[in-house]
Amino acid sequence: MNAFTLITLALIGVYFVWLALFGLRRHRHLVQGPWLFFFRAFFPNWKFYHAAGKAPRLYVRAQGRDGAWGDWQRVYARMPWRAGHVLYNPVVNLALNHQNLVDHLWSDVQDLPEGGDIRERATYQLVTRLAHEAVRGGHWGDVQMLPAASPDAPHFQFELRMDALLENEGVPASSELVLQSPVLATWH
Structure with missing residues (x-):
């Protein structure tokens, strides 16, 4: 290993130790807190095992220049399987990362305290960007x-x-609304 790799591994290790110590020091009986939120980038949301049969999905719609709203469309990747994806699949990983973000937003909505505003959560803001990217042709x-x-x-x-x-083919049999955003302006 070269010096750059060793320094990178050491910094990642320090990052994990710092997050764990800071987060656990404040909440000894809970393994959650604002600093532990940053661990989400490294681990998937496993709460889907608690609600077998239903999964959180993101839907978007756009308003045309004429003021008419289009149909709701599901943002969910259906990638064709290729043997090369077993070893190298950055596109599939990106799509899975986006779905994991939607899963985390659902988890944050469930954990939101009474009177809390989901729009202040980083997951809401990131999903807003994901929805915008999808509408714009991502x-x-x-x-x-x-x-x-x-x-x-x-x-x-x-x-x-x-x-x-x-x-x-993953066609929704039934759908339960969890969260609807206000009308948002697109940006360039």
Whole structure:
């Protein structure tokens, strides 16, 4: 190993130790806190095991220049399987990261204290950016985030829904609204 790799590993180790000590010092009986939020970048949200059959999904819609709203579209990657993905799959990892972010937003909505504002949470702000990117025509590699993007839309909106999925191609059998954003202006 070269010196750069050793320094990088040491800094990552110091980062984890600092987060754990600072977070656990304030909340000895809880393994949560504002500083432990940063661990989320390294670990998936495992709460989906608590609600088998339903999964959080992100939906977006865009307002056209004429003021008419388009249909709600689900932002969820369906990547074609390739043997090369076993060893190297940055596009699939990005799509999974985006879905993990949606899972974390659902978890934050569930854990929100009475009178709390979800718009102040980093997960809400990041999902807002993800929804905006999808509306504007974002891609996961060569797969478009939405079947019908609206890059010139002046406004957009997103919803977080819990979908019970059918076994055929992930078509939602039923959907329960968890969160709906206000109408948001697009930016360039």
